[in-house]
Amino acid sequence: MNTKLTHDVAIIGGGAAGLAAAVTLARSLRSVVVLDAGDPRNAPAAGAHNVLGREGIAPLDLLAAGRREAQQYGAEIRNDPAAAVRRIDDGFVVELASGATVSARRLLLATGLADELPDVPGVREFWGRSVLHCPYCHGWEARGQRIGVLGTSPLSVHQTLLFRQLSDDVTLFLHEMPEPDSEAWEQLAALDVQMVDGRVERLHGEGDALQAVVLEDGTEFPVDAVTVAPRFMARAELYEQLGGTLSEHPLGQFIETGQMGRTDIAGVWAAGNVSDLGAMVSVATGAGTSAGAAINADLVTEDAQAAVLSRAGAL
Incomplete structure (x- = not known):
C-alpha cells in the first residue's frame, strides 16, 4: 500500500x-x-x-x-x-x-x-414545499389537492399524467411548452385535465402556502401545489x-x-x-x-x- x-x-x-x-x-x-x-x-x-x-x-x-x-x-x-x-x-x-x-x-x-428552475417569480420561493417536481417524493402529500403543472417542455405532459394519478383536479398551464400532439390532447381530455393557454407571470401565495397561478393577463387560477420540471x-x-x-x-x-x-x-x-x-x-x-x-x-x-x-x- x-x-x-x-x-x-x-x-x-x-x-x-x-x-x-x-x-x-x-x-x-x-x-x-x-x-x-x-x-x-x-x-x-x-x-x-x-x-x-x-x-x-x-x-x-x-x-x-x-x-x-x-x-x-x-x-x-x-x-x-x-x-x-x-x-x-x-x-x-x-x-x-x-x-x-x-x-x-x-x-x-x-x-x-x-x-435549474423555470424563471417564474414564486417558483424558487415555494420550491420544495408547494412547488414540486417528483410525484414519488411529494405526491402523497399533494394527493387530492388542486395541482397546477407549469408547462416548460414536451415532458410536461408526462408529468401531468403522473400527478393526475394523485388528484382529480389537475390543470396544465401550457406556458412555454410546445403544442401537445393529438395523442397527448386526447389523453389529457379523457382524464379531465384542464388546459390553460397563455404565459404564467408568477405564483402567488402567503408564507409557505401557495394560493394561485397568475397569468400575464392577470387571470388567477387557485391552486394548492404546482409541479415544475427543472x-x-x-x-x-x-x-x-x-x-x-x-x-x-x-x-x-x-x-x-x-x-x-x-x-x-x-x-x-x-x-x-x-x-x-x-x-x-x-x-x-x-x-x-x-x-x-x-x-x-x-x-x-x-x-x-x-x-x-x-x-x-x-x-
Whole structure:
C-alpha cells in the first residue's frame, strides 16, 4: 500500500450516496475522508420519502444519522468543500475551500446536482414545499389537492399524467411548452385535465402556502401545489477538471458511469444524482454502497499485486 497519500479514498459530497459509500469503505477498514459542502439539494423538503424504515424522516436528520454511522467506523468528515482536484502519479490531490489539501488513492464524486428552475417569480420561493417536481417524493402529500403543472417542455405532459394519478383536479398551464400532439390532447381530455393557454407571470401565495397561478393577463387560477420540471445539472466541475466530459440527457447533464459507478477516468467513481439524475434518496444510497464496494475491490486488487511484486523483490 502506498503510504505517501493521506487516505485510501476521498469522497466529495456528504449526501446519501457519499455517506453510504463512506460506511461501506470504512467497514472494510479503508481510510476515508468525506468532504461536505453542507448544501443538500433536498434541504427545503419536510421529509425524505420512499426510504425504507425511515419513511418521512427530515432530510437533515437522515444525513446526521448517516454521518454518525460513518464516523463510528472511522470515516473522517470535513465540513470543507472541495474547490479543485488534480491527479498525481499515485492518486489525487483535492484542494479545499479552506486552503487545506487532502490526497487519496481513489476518488468518489457524490456531488449531486443543481436544479435549474423555470424563471417564474414564486417558483424558487415555494420550491420544495408547494412547488414540486417528483410525484414519488411529494405526491402523497399533494394527493387530492388542486395541482397546477407549469408547462416548460414536451415532458410536461408526462408529468401531468403522473400527478393526475394523485388528484382529480389537475390543470396544465401550457406556458412555454410546445403544442401537445393529438395523442397527448386526447389523453389529457379523457382524464379531465384542464388546459390553460397563455404565459404564467408568477405564483402567488402567503408564507409557505401557495394560493394561485397568475397569468400575464392577470387571470388567477387557485391552486394548492404546482409541479415544475427543472433542468438537472450535475455538479461535475471537478470531473471536468480531470478531463471528463458530461453526457446529455433530456432532463439535463450527468456523469456517465459503468457498472457500480466507475467512470471513464481511471481511479474515479461517481454515485448519486451526479450520475443518475432521477435517483431518489434510497437509490442514491444503494449507488453509494455499490460504488464503495467496487472501490474497495479495486484497492484490494492493487494491494495484492503490490504484495506480489514486493515478495518477488525480497526473494
